[in-house]
Amino acid sequence: MGIFKPPWRKWDICISAESILKEHDYKRLFVSPLEHGDDLHLYYNMISFLVKGRSLETRYGSPNFALLLAILSTLTSFMYVGLGRLCMEAFNHFLRARSMVVGSEESLQRQPPIDGS
Secondary structure (H helix, E strand, O other), X not given: OOOOOOOOOHHHHOEOXXXXXXXXXXXXXXXXXXXXXXXXXXXXXXXXXXXXHHHHHHHHOHHHXXXXXXXXXXXXXXXXXXXXXXXXXXXXXXXXXXXXXXXXXXXXXXXHHHHOO
């Protein structure tokens, strides 16, 4: 749709092991979960956020839920970079370090185990 124009291009903030480990572009760890590949990606995340977030926010309260979401989003970014580095080392395949990802559904999908369901 292009209604909201963020101050970045998605290719400038997507996470890859190479961008973090070689280029030291650490802002990608925090900004990448806010970007979405396309409209369907955004719609899926918003529906997931409504379904899962509604019960979790009620249980934990708004401030704690926001903190949980921020922590899980950041940890997911670090995990992706670590896995990229591990694959690069284990398989001697340097293209793995250039694989990129955007979006925050990883952190949303990690919330149900915390909820206990």
